[in-house]
Amino acid sequence: MFKTLIDAATLAQHVTDPRWVVIDCRHDLMNPAFGRDAFAAGHIPGAQFAGIDDDLSGPKNSNDASFRGRHPLPERAALVETLRRFGIDDDTQVVAYDAHGGMYAARLWWLLRWIGHEAVAVLDGRLPAWQAAGFELSTQVAPHAPGNIGDRPALTRTVTVDDVVANLTSGVNVVVDARAPDRFRGENETIDPVGGHIPGAKNRFFKDNLNADGTFRPAEELWGAFAPLFTAPSAAIMQCGSGVTACHNLLAMEVAGLPGAALYPGSWSEWCADPKRPVATGA
Incomplete structure (x- = not known):
């Protein structure tokens, strides 16, 4: 189980492992379309895309209309459904990466721990480390069966x-x-x-x-x-x-x-x- 960081060589050994799920979290505050465009242009084989605004954040205003910030936490139930859509089970090893030093990947790392999932790590060195090691990118998006991850006591x-x-x-x-x-x-x-x-x-x-x-x-x-x-x-x-x-x-x-x-x-x-x-x- 990897719980904090993982290197590119180790990840490369598991990209076809059905018990592993890789999530691309690339984002640009000044260009919200950047992440999805970059993912479409090339990503780690088998990876899926998670948008900071759409998948990893909740509504900016609460029920009483008070402002909760630019990227509030999603509702736990909504987050669980998102993670199931990515094919994540309770025993899945999740790896998150971005192209910005891990700042966006760390958000997914924290969110998974928030719902009690311990087996999640960030790609150390981000996507450039994967490319520097000579590993290829893919433009294919493979279908994934829904996962069964549940909401467990928070680790955060x-x-x-x-x-x-x-x-x-x-x-x-x-x-x-x-x-x-x-x-x-x-x-x-x-x-x-x-x-x-x-x-x-x-x-x-x-x-x-x-x-x-x-x-x-x-x-x-x-x-x-x-x-x-x-x-x-x-x-x-x-x-x-x-x-x-x-x-x-x-x-x-x-x-x-x-x-x-x-x-x-x-x-x-x-x-x-x-x-x-x-x-x-x-x-």
Whole structure:
């Protein structure tokens, strides 16, 4: 069972294994059509495509019309149906990949753990690692029989916006923001019309989890980067722009042997939607 990362050579040995399901999670925030177009142009043989907006997120507004962020979590029942459509069973080994350092693949990794599925890993080094190893791409989409994966107790934790608001006073938890430093400081209005960060948050840019070739840094290096940020992983709240790249930090912490942090799914896009919530800027 692979529960965090998998290398291209190992994946290549299993692409025809019926007990394995490979999911392409490529996406571009500035071009929503990019992922499906890239998948159609070439993907790992046997892979299926999961869209961040359509498959791995839920409605942006709740029943009371309040804004939940750009990429809210899907309803658990809806997610289970999506995963069954991909042919995933309770004992399936799932491998997720993208072309962006694992930031979108990590979202699927986290979601599967959210419904209690442990056998899920991210392709280390993303699609370029597969191609660099000399493995071919395919344009064929093979049919898959529906899976039977069920909704089991979560292997992850979440917090709500109310929890994060309460933490401003209690200070029990440390919020760790995965966005780029300029976005954290409030200097990128293209992506974040309301710039800045949650007061008291610390910045851990998700790309700092990676080596120059896009593979994850060694576990001991990741441990050394994350451990000083909080007293214990259970006291950490991971967030980003919309709850996607925060999953990359959660994956890196799992690789480092620091499990137990919570995800704030609404993240900055939900937080800044209410002008009554405080905003900090600068380093």
